[in-house]
Amino acid sequence: MEEAPVIEVSHLTRHFGRVTAVEDLSFTVGPCEIVGFLGPNGAGKSTTMRILAGFLPASSGTARIAGFDVFHESIEVRRRIGYMPENNPLPTDMRVREYLKFRARLKGLHGETCRERVDVVLDLCGLREVGRRIIGTLSKGYRQRVGLADALVHDPPLLILDEPTIGLDPNQIRSLRQLIKDLGQRRSVLLSSHILSEVEMTCTRVLIMHRGRVRAAGTTADLQKAMSDGNQVVAEICAPEEDLRECWESMHEITAFNISPCSGDFFRCALTAANGTDLRDRVFDEARNRGWRLRELTFTRHSLEDIFVHLTRTERPEE
């Protein structure tokens, strides 16, 4: 996969007055990658996306899409992206098909190709039966699909979707997620979200942003590995507390443990191992050898949520 990156951002900074929304941001997105921008509200996700879509200029730094500078060659960049802004603003007075046709024409399609593409995206986004409805009368889910259909209508090699699943119900989120995954097979997708599970399930790569900076980047698996120091084995064992304490202290892999009583005569032991090693078989052997009764044995991996919370909860370094 030695292809040129679709998005190339280097040292991008954007100030709004005294507020710095994006600070020294650098990343790349390759072809057919689905990259998720994750961060709490106000992390700079939307600002970055607006800069990439050519709606806002950067204060410093550069961003290139398919080799074109987003500021100096804005028209070329806009030809190659399908952008869905935050909150997906749509004119409420137009019909769905009419709106998509209008948008397709603005994006340079006309005549037969225009009609064909509008039909394709109507089908793709499940909008066929509401094509004649006025957008203002549609539900949130349908409006979101109209926004997505608009972003797709000129078949761009890159989709930039700002919070595409906001305001949708779980079923709609599920179907939209599948749709984005399918779309990502043939094109690159950059999407933002503050919902972790969504990014975890759809994206091949994640960029965690906080206060305008990328705090962590990599595949979900990479991030979990990086955080593996915190992996724990949880075991519920029926044994005297002193024996348990003595046993865990004797195992040199265990760097920390915590024993708390729970229902019955059982104790809940949370064992943290060095390098995040999975200690389940060792714990089981130990329990069998000593004749302890074991009723639960779990290996807790850090979810993206823990990583997210860990990275974004930290206090502001300066000021």
Added chain:
Amino acid sequence: MNLRVFLTLWRRELSSSFASPVGYIVLAAVLLMLGVSFTLITDALAKPSDIPLTELFYGSLFFWVILLLSTPIITMRTFAGERATGTYENLMTTPVGDAEVVFGKFAGSLTFFLILWLPLIPCLLAVRHYTNDPSSLDWGAVASTHLGIASLGALYVAMGIFSSALTRNQIIAAIVGLALGVTLFLVSFNAAALAGPGAWPAAILREFSLVDQMWEFSRGIVDVRHLVFHLSLAAVFLFLTLKVVEARRWK
């Protein structure tokens, strides 16, 4: 300038005027005023006179009420409304040039403004029909009146578009547009205050008199100086609008 994109935006602008309640309120109000002025014309015709019908209509002053009030309301939506709803972001991230956007919105609003005046023609025809006096309706005067409406309309729509581009609040856009329009309309009224022997400021201000200019148009006189004045000032406002739109990409 991409003609196809321009035509798409023009059509969209015009059709959205017809899809909004504001558009119909303006249409209804103008129709009412044209109707009232029609009754005034028929009253005036009861007395013998040799004034052309168009001049009679123009003398009713409804012309100015319609021009000054309708243009800011038609144009307030163009930029301010789109920015308020956020669809401006959608528009500006498609591969369309800033010039196409400005001219498309201008052409759409001006077309809607001209449509407002169409009922004037049947009014004049009705009077002509019942007076049985062929000289009462001079087609040349009708044409020059509409030419004056179109060229003054272009100027006022351009001013309205400019004020709409300055803000994201439609009310502020309409008020700024109205203020600009009324100011331009009233400038020549200062001529009287400055009048006196050899008062050149008064002479200059009199040339700005939209009232005198439109009066000539309504009498069937087409003065190219007036057309150049209206259209060049309209071009200045469109240029300023374009700069405002371009500047927004920079900050």
